[in-house]
Amino acid sequence: MFRFISLALAVIILQLATSQAQAIDLNPLSAIKNAVEAAVEDRSSSDIAKDFELKTKITAKIVDKMGTDVFSLNTDVYEQDVMLTGAVENKRLKAMAASFAKSIKGVKKLYNEVIVIKGIDQDKGAAENFIDDAVIEGKINALLLDAKGVNVTNFRWRAVGGQVFLFGRAFSKAESSKATGVVKGIKNVVSVTSRVKIAPK
Numbered sequence: 001m002f003r004f005i006s007l008a009l010a011v012i013i014l015q016l017a018t019s020q021a022q023a024i025d026l027n028p029l030s031a032i033k034n035a036v037e038a039a040v041e042d043r044s045s046s047d048i049a050k051d052f053e054l055k056t057k058i059t060a061k062i063v064d065k066m067g068t069d070v071f072s073l074n075t076d077v078y079e080q081d082v083m084l085t086g087a088v089e090n091k092r093l094k095a096m097a098a099s100f101a102k103s104i105k106g107v108k109k110l111y112n113e114v115i116v117i118k119g120i121d122q123d124k125g126a127a128e129n130f131i132d133d134a135v136i137e138g139k140i141n142a143l144l145l146d147a148k149g150v151n152v153t154n155f156r157w158r159a160v161g162g163q164v165f166l167f168g169r170a171f172s173k174a175e176s177s178k179a180t181g182v183v184k185g186i187k188n189v190v191s192v193t194s195r196v197k198i199a200p201k
Helices: 002-017 030-040 045-069 091-102 119-146 173-184
Strands: 070-078 081-088 109-112 155-160 163-170 191-198
Touching: 045 070, 045 091, 070 155, 070 163, 081 091, 081 155, 081 163, 081 191, 091 109, 119 155, 119 173, 163 173, 173 191
Parallel strands: 081 109, 163 191
Antiparallel strands: 070 081, 155 163
């Protein structure tokens, strides 16, 4: 128990120390959520630390190189695989984000799930979409916690305009399929893309 608390505190401190680099992650609960997940995952602390280091470096580089060109961008890392989600104004910016992420040493695989949204659409619905997506992500958390046979701490998820992207690890195809099915049943979810890898214990 003390190990979990210590790890969670360490993660929070790391993320607070890099708050400027993490500014493009619009969800204010992300740091706490990530810390709690890390504290209870069925992984070594060294592997978790590698992921947080990669996330910090990738996010910092994207912010440094792209700045205000990024509307919203999230970086999730699991066992050194990376998933980018969020929204940018054009395909060029989407490709740039992927290129910067790939350039960081230690990245094993990259899933570029960033969607392209024209600037006028961003201005019109950014706040509204954020609220809706936050509600969806909260429902995903609650329902996967309650779902039997789903190890929720090994999963990551992002909602972008109602499009949900699943990431992380499932111990079996059945577990992965169940998680996807649960998410598809949530109100206002328009699509589900699973980048969950299947790897038994």
